[in-house]
Amino acid sequence: MNIRWLLRLGLGGAAIVAILWSACAHVTREGETTLVLRFGRPVRVDGEAGLHVNLPWPIEVTVRLDKRRQVLETGLTEMLTRDKKNVVLMNYALWRVEDPLRFVQAIGTMDRAPAALEGLLANAAIGVLGHYDLSALTSTTSSDLHTTEIETDLLAAAAPTASQSYGIGIDRVALMRLSLPEQNISFVFDQMRAERRQYGARFTADGEKEAARIRADTSLEVARIEAGATEEAARIRGAADAEAARIYAEAHGQDPELYRFTRGLETLSKVVGDNTTLVLRTDVEPLSLLKGPKP
Amino acid sequence: MTGGVGQVGPFLASVAGTLVILGLAIVAPGLAGYTPEAAPAGVFALFWAVICGTAAVASWRRETGNWVVNLSLRSLDLQIALSVGFALASLWALAVALTAPFYAASRVMILLPLALLTLSWLLVRYFSSIGPSDLPEAPALARWARVGIWQGALPALSELGRWWNPSGPWAAVVSWVTGLTILAAALDLSRANLEAWTQDVDRPLPLVDLTVIRLLGSRLNPLASMLDAAEDFLGVDLRGSWALRVVRQGAEPLAIAALFLGWLATSLTQVKVSEQGVVERFGRILPGAPLGPGLHLHLPWPIDQVRREPTARVLTIAVGHEGVEPAEPGPENVLWARQHESNEFMFLLGDGRDLVTIDGLMRYRIRDLRQYLTTTADTPALLRGLVYAAVTNRTVGRSLDQVLSENLEGLTHDIAVAVQADADVLGLGVEVIGMTVGGMHPPVVVAAEYEAVVSAQVGRETIVVGARTEAERDVPAAATAALVGVSKARADAGATIATAKGEAEAFRGARASLAADPALFQYRRRLEALEAGLSGRRIVILDDRLERDGATLWWTE
Numbered sequence: 001m002n003i004r005w006l007l008r009l010g011l012g013g014a015a016i017v018a019i020l021w022s023a024c025a026h027v028t029r030e031g032e033t034t035l036v037l038r039f040g041r042p043v044r045v046d047g048e049a050g051l052h053v054n055l056p057w058p059i060e061v062t063v064r065l066d067k068r069r070q071v072l073e074t075g076l077t078e079m080l081t082r083d084k085k086n087v088v089l090m091n092y093a094l095w096r097v098e099d100p101l102r103f104v105q106a107i108g109t110m111d112r113a114p115a116a117l118e119g120l121l122a123n124a125a126i127g128v129l130g131h132y133d134l135s136a137l138t139s140t141t142s143s144d145l146h147t148t149e150i151e152t153d154l155l156a157a158a159a160p161t162a163s164q165s166y167g168i169g170i171d172r173v174a175l176m177r178l179s180l181p182e183q184n185i186s187f188v189f190d191q192m193r194a195e196r197r198q199y200g201a202r203f204t205a206d207g208e209k210e211a212a213r214i215r216a217d218t219s220l221e222v223a224r225i226e227a228g229a230t231e232e233a234a235r236i237r238g239a240a241d242a243e244a245a246r247i248y249a250e251a252h253g254q255d256p257e258l259y260r261f262t263r264g265l266e267t268l269s270k271v272v273g274d275n276t277t278l279v280l281r282t283d284v285e286p287l288s289l290l291k292g293p294k295p
Numbered sequence: 296m297t298g299g300v301g302q303v304g305p306f307l308a309s310v311a312g313t314l315v316i317l318g319l320a321i322v323a324p325g326l327a328g329y330t331p332e333a334a335p336a337g338v339f340a341l342f343w344a345v346i347c348g349t350a351a352v353a354s355w356r357r358e359t360g361n362w363v364v365n366l367s368l369r370s371l372d373l374q375i376a377l378s379v380g381f382a383l384a385s386l387w388a389l390a391v392a393l394t395a396p397f398y399a400a401s402r403v404m405i406l407l408p409l410a411l412l413t414l415s416w417l418l419v420r421y422f423s424s425i426g427p428s429d430l431p432e433a434p435a436l437a438r439w440a441r442v443g444i445w446q447g448a449l450p451a452l453s454e455l456g457r458w459w460n461p462s463g464p465w466a467a468v469v470s471w472v473t474g475l476t477i478l479a480a481a482l483d484l485s486r487a488n489l490e491a492w493t494q495d496v497d498r499p500l501p502l503v504d505l506t507v508i509r510l511l512g513s514r515l516n517p518l519a520s521m522l523d524a525a526e527d528f529l530g531v532d533l534r535g536s537w538a539l540r541v542v543r544q545g546a547e548p549l550a551i552a553a554l555f556l557g558w559l560a561t562s563l564t565q566v567k568v569s570e571q572g573v574v575e576r577f578g579r580i581l582p583g584a585p586l587g588p589g590l591h592l593h594l595p596w597p598i599d600q601v602r603r604e605p606t607a608r609v610l611t612i613a614v615g616h617e618g619v620e621p622a623e624p625g626p627e628n629v630l631w632a633r634q635h636e637s638n639e640f641m642f643l644l645g646d647g648r649d650l651v652t653i654d655g656l657m658r659y660r661i662r663d664l665r666q667y668l669t670t671t672a673d674t675p676a677l678l679r680g681l682v683y684a685a686v687t688n689r690t691v692g693r694s695l696d697q698v699l700s701e702n703l704e705g706l707t708h709d710i711a712v713a714v715q716a717d718a719d720v721l722g723l724g725v726e727v728i729g730m731t732v733g734g735m736h737p738p739v740v741v742a743a744e745y746e747a748v749v750s751a752q753v754g755r756e757t758i759v760v761g762a763r764t765e766a767e768r769d770v771p772a773a774a775t776a777a778l779v780g781v782s783k784a785r786a787d788a789g790a791t792i793a794t795a796k797g798e799a800e801a802f803r804g805a806r807a808s809l810a811a812d813p814a815l816f817q818y819r820r821r822l823e824a825l826e827a828g829l830s831g832r833r834i835v836i837l838d839d840r841l842e843r844d845g846a847t848l849w850w851t852e
Contacts (some may be wrong), residue, residue, distance in 0.1 A: 001373055004548060005547055007547070007552070008547075008551070009552040010551070011551050011554070012621065015557075018455070019580065020596065027577050027578040027597070028578050029575060029578035029579075030575070030578060030579060030580050030668070030669045031668065031669040031670075031672075032578070049577075049578045049580070050579050051363045051577035051578070052578050054391050054409055059322075063449070066671045069670055069671040069672065069673055069677070069721070070654065070668060070671075070672050070673070071671070071672070071673050071676040071677040072681055073676070073679075073680060086642070087648075090682070092680035093675075093683070094677065113643050127494060128465050134647055135647070137643075137649050137691060138643050138691040138692075139647070139691070139692065140693055140694050140697075141691060142695065143663070145691065145692055147688065147691065150577075159838070160407055161651040166390050173679065174682040174683055175684060175687055175688075176682045176687060176706070177642065177683055177687060178687055178691060179642070179643050179650070180643060180644045180650070184381060185528065185650070188649070189740055189741050191648060191737065191770035192649060192650075192695075192737065192741045192744065193741055193744045194649075196745055196748045197744065197745035197747070199748045199749050199751070200744075200748045200750070200751035201629040201751070202624050202751075202753050203748065203751035203752050203754065203755040204754055204755060204758075205756060206755050207755030207756065207757070207758035207759055208758055209764035210755075210758070210759045210761070211759050211760070211761060213762075214763055214765075214766050215762050215765060215766070216760065217766065218762075218765060218769050218770060219769075220768075221769075221770050221773070222769050222770060222772075222773035223773075225345055225770070225773040225774050225776075225777045226773055226776065226777060228774065228777060229777025229781050230777075230780065232777075232780075232781045232784065233780045233783065233784030234579060234784070235784075235789045236781065236784040236785050236787075237787055237788055237791070238297075238788070239788060239790075240787065240788025240791040240792050241791060243788075243791075244791045244792050244794065244795030245794045245795075245796065247792070247795040247796055247798075247799045248795055248798065248799060250799065251798070251799035251800075251802045251803060252744055252799075252802060255802075255806050255809070256804065258802070258805060258806055258809055259802065260699035261817065262438070262802065262805055262820065265821065265823075265824040266824075268824055268828055269408070269824050269827045269828040272829075272832060273827040274831070274832070275800060276832055276833075277833040277834075277835060278828075278829060278832055278833070278834045278835065278836070279834075279835045279836075279837060279850070280834060280835070280837070280841075281836075281842075282837065282838045282839050283533045283839035285818075285821070285822070286822060286825065287836055290838075291834065
């Protein structure tokens with residue numbers, strides 16, 4: 001037997017071992033559980049991680065299940081609260097395979113579980129939300145909020161059915177998103193717009209009011225300044241006039257006759273304007289010079 | 296024309312082969328869930344079924360003797376249609392195989408290509424046992440069956456490879472090989488159609504005896520088959536060359552040694568710089584510290600397997616929208632009125648009538664690999680749920696104005712702390728690094744109105760500033776005017792007093808002059824007054840003697 005035949009023998013042996021391994025052994029990984037069916041009848045559950053032996057196909061068939069915690073995000077579900085308000089809710093649920101046999105019998109494979117659970121959770125949500133007002137889900141008053149109680153009720157509503165019907169244990173149901181139906185959202189937007197326009201108008205009015213106040217104050221201040229200046233000017237002029245009158249009185253009191261004479265001449269020269277026509281006699285000086293000596 | 300009971304056997308064999316292969320072609324892809332390999336394998340089986348069927352019809356026509364009359368012309372059109380159809384089908388099969396997202400068929404599916412392999416082997420034995428006199432296409436059909444053996448063996452090997460390493464490129468390699476084989480056969484069929492349909496019923500049908508099939512299926516060993524074909528075409532036996540002889544002798548041991556070394560290589564695992572790994576022995580994670588970056592030795596597959604995860608890498612979860620925003624060159628523009636992502640979420644706020652949009656990112660990394668792998672199937676999905684729940688919890692009790700004006704750093708810190716606490720309770724084995732919010736704003740469709748409010752706020756300030764500007768201008772102007780007015784009054788007052796003083800002095804001067812010569816003074820002042828008053832005026836002078844003489848004067852303008 002040469003080396004080529006030895007190699008062939010080794011290869012053939014490895015192939016036989018591989019086939020036997022494939023047919024008669026299965027590995028359960030950590031986080032998994034394996035259900036062993038003999039001609040379709042469940043015979044045991046290999047839940048511990050490690051190597052397990054089984055009879056070859058078609059006598060025994062193994063079904064591997066992931067027993068780790070699974071996450072299910074429900075779709076958006078529209079429902080009515082007790083005060084007849086529509087709300088759209090999205091939850092997430094933590095679930096795991098609790099009873100492998102029941103799970104396989106009721107659902108089959110892991111990828112089918114979300115569809116079954118989603119219906120169950122939607123049903124629970126509709127039922128639970130019917131007992132609460134919208135303010136229990138969303139409110140600025142903290143005493144009105146009951147989200148924790150709602151989540152507890154959702155879990156209590158869905159978990160028993162999931163366990164008994166599907167072999168699924170639900171560990172938690174929590175509110176993930178809360179919104180309004182599409183039909184209502186457009187009206188909400190309209191309301192938000194109107195509210196914002198109101199705020200905008202208020203800001204504009206506030207600004208105009210403040211500006212008017214400032215302008216009024218300005219006008220008042222300007223008037224006050226002008227009045228003060230006018231008063232001061234008048235006072236100064238009055239004092240000057242009084243001083244001038246005193247000076248005039250002091251001077252003119254010394255010779256009233258002369259004052260009347262000079263003042264009369266001044267008045268005469270001032271009252272005669274450019275358009276005045278004077279009629280004078282020739283017997284008035286200096287016009288009397290016009291007559292000359294009599295021949 | 297030959298005929299007789301002896302040809303019934305080949306005819307029945309061809310019909311049976313047609314039906315069985317046709318059945319496989321239909322059933323295999325369906326049962327296998329349209330696996331990547333099943334698509335080209337199914338097309339090949341269908342191809343082969345038609346070839347066998349054609350051979351069966353030819354055999355039957357030879358029996359009945361009317362072959363030339365019935366099929367000579369129409370068969371040509373049929374072949375052209377077949378070759379084009381198979382070329383398109385093989386391209387489709389390649390596309391399906393390469394784009395198949397995942398493979399989910401059970402291990403039972405390995406039996407289907409094994410069935411194809413077994414059937415092909417039986418047909419090889421059968422068609423090799425009958426002579427060309429009984430069925431002229433028999434050698435060619437045997438070649439087809441040999442190719443069929445490989446078409447069945449390759450998907451079976453691929454299935455084994457996938458079992459060993461699910462992420463390996465097994466399906467792609469097999470799909471390429473089988474798909475290209477079918478494509479080459481289809482093109483060869485087109486070439487054969489260019490030749491006239493044989494009029495001699497005793498010659499083999501050309502569509503059965505394709506060059507590609509001759510090249511690949513003359514022997515079970517593809518290499519030997521190609522050498523045979525080369526010898527047929529070139530007339531030279533390449534086996535006699537020294538190099539090829541060495542290769543042939545060393546190929547099998549080398550291949551087996553390579554397989555053995557490949558298996559041994561499964562006991563080496565490289566953990567990358569950002570990763571950690573845990574060793575699973577028969578599915579059970581070995582205790583001890585996780586494997587750090589570097590090369591690690593362990594027992595070979597299938598005893599040990601290493602699961603690696605990027606524990607040092609900072610991972611992210613998008614909050615507020617689906618998916619990840621497409622990367623744009625330059626820094627991201629976070630604008631209220633611009634949609635960040637096609638599917639942005641809106642959160643209902645505490646007053647039950649406002650909505651807010653949040654664009655955030657939760658950053659985390661794997662802290663405990665064992666927990667991460669064993670407690671939850673899809674930890675990122677669960678973290679996403681926790682983050683959304685935390686965000687919802689902190690928005691359902693606040694109004695929009697509260698949310699928008701809230702201390703964002705405090706809010707994100709609270710959310711991160713809450714998520715970390717939840718993750719610890721659930722034993723996820725992750726460490727929440729923090730949360731960042733790129734934008735928290737009203738929904739995009741009403742963002743313009745919110746920005747308009749800001750504009751109104753700015754406008755209010757603008758109006759007030761305008762009024763203040765007017766005040767700043769008017770008050771000093773009034774003060775200036777007042778100052779000017781007072782100054783003018785002072786100037787006027789000075790002038791008035793100065794005038795009075797001047798005139799008083801002038802009066803005193805006049806008095807002195809009067810005292811010197813009163814008549815002359817008065818006379819001079821009168822004349823000066825007349826000069827000043829009469830100069831430039833219209834003057835009418837009347838002679839006083841007219842009045843004295845009794846004349847009467849009438850004055851009219």
